[in-house]
Structure formats: C-alpha cells, structure tokens
Amino acid sequence: MTDTLDDILTADAELPLGADLRQAVDAWLTHLVNERGQSPATCEAYARDLRQFLAFLKSHLGHPPCLGDLARLDAKAFRAFLAKRRKAKVISRSLARSLSALRTFFRWLEREDTLKNRAVLQVALPKIPHSVPKPLTIEGAASLVVADVTFETEWIVARDVAVMLLLYGAGLRISEALSLTPNKAPLDGRDVMHIKGKGGKERLVPALAIVSGAIAKYMRLCPHPLTPDGPLFLGARGGPLSPRLIQLAMEKLRHQLGLPETATPHALRHSFATHLLSAGADLRQIQELLGHASLSTTQVYTEVDRERLLAVYDQAHPRAARL
Template identity: 80%
Template sequence: MVGTVAQSLDDILAGDDELPLSGDLKRVVEDWLRHVVVERGQSVATREAYERDARQFLAFLKSHFGHPPCLGDLERLDTRTFRAFLANRRKAGVTSRSLARSLSALRTFFRWLEREHVLQNRAVLQVAAPKIPHSIPKPLTVEGAASLIDRDTRDGAEWIAARDTAVLLLLYGAGLRISEALGLTPNTAPIDGRDIMHIKGKGEKERLVPALAVVSDAIATYMRLCPYSLEANEPLFRGARGGPLSPRLIQLAMEKLRLDLDLPNTATPHALRHSFATHLLSAGADLRQIQELLGHASLSSTQVYTEVNRDRLLAVYDQAHPRAARR
C-alpha cells in the first residue's frame, strides 16, 4: 500500500511538466500521504482527494513563486498566499464545498508538518473556510424508488440487468454507499442464509447491516446468471469483461432509467441511499437506528433527514405532545 501511494504521487506530479518539486518537499509529501493511509486509515477516495489537493496547491506555488517550491517556501507562507490559492481555484469554477475540502487537506498537512517537527507555519489555520450553502438530501419518492428497482428498462445481457438490479437494491434496500456495495465479495454478500452484512465504511468504521430477502434473492439471481467465475474473496460485481465493476457503469444505468421513467436529475445512485434513510424515518424508524445503519460517525449527519421529513415530525409532535393543539 505504501509503495502504491508514493507511486500515485509520482504519477500525479509527472502529469504536469510545469511542476518539478525540490527533493526535500517531494519526500515530505510522500511521507504525509503514507501517514494518511497507513496511520489514519483514511479511505482510498480521501487519499486520492488529498493527492489532488497537494498537486493543485504545489502547482499554484510554483506559478506564484516562479520556481519549484521547497520546504523553506512552505515555512514562509502567509495567509495572503493561501487566500490567493483559494481565489485562483474559485476563478477556475471550483465550488465552495470543494474549496473547503482543499483547505481542510492543507490544514491537515501543515498540522502534520508541525507534529513531525518538519516545520511550523500556522498561517493556514487563520484562513476562514468558504461558506457552504445549506443543502438537504434529495430522496426519491417511494414510488420513484420502486420504479427504478421493479421496472427493467436496461438493454444488453440478462446477467448485466440482474447485476444492476442487485446493486441498486443494495443502495435502496440496505442504504449502502456505492463503494460499499461494489466492495462486497461472495464471502461477505448476504447469500447462503446470511442475512447480515459486515460493512466497512468511511474511516474503516465497521457496522452490521441487515439484508432484506429481496436483496439476497437479487444477488443470488445475478450470481446464477453471471458468466464469470466468482471467487470467494474476489469482487462480487463484475463488468462486461470480467473485471471489477466500475461505479461509473451504475451511474450510467441510473441515467438511462431516469430518462426512461421521467425521474428528476437528482435521481442518482447516492439518492437511493438518501431514499433508504428518509423512507425509514417516514415509517417511524428511530434516528439512532438509521445512524447505525448508514454508518454515520455522529448523529448530526443523520439529523439532516429530519429536514426532508419535517411534515411527518410535526404530525408526530401534534399527536404526542401533551400541550399540542388537537385537530
């Protein structure tokens, strides 16, 4: 894994001829990325995001200084330079959410530099993060989610249609992230009498997720039709050529279904996970239970679904509170 991270950084930096680095800084950045994976246990997606943020920031510094950045340059950075970097990214059309993530990555990097006694520069900690517009999940209606699962409008081989149905059911029927669904193996899938999945989510956080019979049946149907040998500890879901299934193929399948069923543009694979949580809440599930099922580290992440379902909560309040006006 460590070698993979270092090589990945080499690939990123080699992709831009205008971005040579001093040897000392290159080694430090590689060490930081190793720390992100090995010691902090961050997900592959987080590691890749940190790599992109590092590349973008170092490219900006080279342009800003007119020479390849070194550790001494990092030690002398002031708040104006960090703000100039964010402004530069803003001009390139980057959203506030992405800018906030980049700033968070840089703060993590500079805190690590100080903790490892490489250098100390707290200027980045004084830069305010961009304000992120408040947004709430956009789930599908119960009918819309059901239409995605029940109506087969996909073209191609029968086994591919069965595969896509199984994946979509894992998102809507179990609330999995797409990466979690595609990370299943025959040994971890809810088949052969297993009705509980051990899921490892963000930050390597593990949780137990029950599987409905309809989910298990869909997976069993896909496995029966799949033309490839599915080894016990290999990826369960395969692409047309037999390799691990790409999330992009599920996104494309959703786009087609969305058009065929006249669903809104917000009908994405992740919207099925939102729908899972919102529909459970509507049916009276406890917020703590939903938190556990989704694998959220804090309840505040789950509470956003209460905004989606405000009408139901007000109705419960009216019915249950002793001082509520009876209608």
C-alpha cells in the same frame, strides 16, 4: 490500498518539487494510507488538493517549492490559491475540502517537527450552502428495481438491480456496495453484512431477503468467474465494476421512468434513511446503519421528513387541535 498509494505517488512524482518537500509529501500520503487508514477516495482527493496547491505555488514563486518556501508562506498565499480556484468555477464545497487537506498536511508537518507554519489556520473555510438530501419517493425507488429494462443483457440488468437494492435496501454507499466480495455477501443464510466504510469505520448492516435474492440471481447469471475474495460485481469484460456504469444505468432508468434528475445512486441511500425515518425508526439506529460518525450528519434527514414531524406534533401537543 497499496496499488492506490503507488498510483498517488506516481501522479505526484510528475510535479516539480524540491527534494525535501517531495520526501515530506510522500511520507504524508503514506501516513494517510497506512497509519490513519483513510479510504482510497479520501487519499486520492487529498493528494489531488495538495498537488493543485503545490502547482499553484510553483507558478506563484517561479521555482519548484521546497520546505523552506512552505515555512515562509503567509495567509495571503493560501487566499490567493483559493481565489484562483474559485475563478476557475470550483464550488465552495471543493474549496473547503482543499483547505481542509492543506490544514491536515501542515498539522502533520508540525507534529513531525519538520516545520511550523500556522498561516493556513488563519484562512476561513468557504461557506458551504446548506443542502438537504433529495430522496426518491417510495414508489420511485421501487420502480428502479422492477423496471422493464430492454437496453441491456439479462445478467447486466440483474447486476445493476442487485447494486441498486444494496443502496436502497441496505443504505450502502456505492463504494461500499462495489467493494463487496462473494464471501462477504449476504448469501447462504447470512443476513448481515460486515461493512467497512469511510475512515475505516466498521458496521454491521442487515440484508433483506430481496437483496440476498437479487445478489444470488446476479451470481447465477454472471458469465465471468467469481472468486470468493475478489470483486462481487463485475463489468462487461470481467473486471471490477466502475461506479460510473451504475450512474449511467440510473440516468437511463430515470429517463425511461420519468424520474427527476436528482435520482442518482446516492439518492437511493438518502431514500433508505428518509423512508426508515418516516416509518418511525430511531435516528440513532439510522446513524448506525448509515455508518455516520456523528449524529449531526444523520439529523439532516429530519429536515426531509418534516411532514412526519408535523404529524407527530399534531398528535402529541395538547393544544394542537385548538391552535
């Protein structure tokens, strides 16, 4: 986490800012990491969003912005920033995240008695189109982990299979799977993983025997040394495995197997939830397994599983057979 903060602060140091604003930005980012425990991905996204806004503000004002400039901003300035980003083809979801980051920053400035400007709260969040997760079929998900892959060496195939099984067999996010260490992996009789997810939220996730077996096979074949508290999954040169390599592996496999373009690593997590729901699992249990903070986030899977809901209706409604 310290390396992540150093990288963020180094990137932000390249942006011309007034000395007082520079100090405030650095303090806020440190607060996100050390006090709020935000994930590296969230901190990097928030830092990037703020950096883009401050770069826009420098161009808009004609000089490096300072805290006094932020105190005088009105809602029009924030709307102009969003309009410029939208003109650059930035999607609504990203714009909403940018505005959320700015709101968080200005609220923190107010709590710290640095300045008070609530103009950003007058700007409505962009409407995000409602989307439904696109899981794979059970057969499609299973085909990914038994495919006859001929374009990679044996240990890399074993590694990719182990990662994909963690996504589909345990419902992990790809970042959670790649953050596992050998001493936290489901091995040597451990059938439960202690996972730290978004926002530092911790949960226990059971591991199927097939998942443990795939990890054990990968570890036997891996040509690079694995340390107990180091990364479990390594790249070809022995460094930590990049999520992009798993995404590329999925692209190759879906072309080889004739799977849809929606067959991504995250689709395996969606498939985990959807297939559990189809099998009769309780929504609250699925929420805990996925690490969702709110049940409303998990409820989106009920839209995917309409066929099961209609079947339950047909069986349970006393007049269903006569309607």
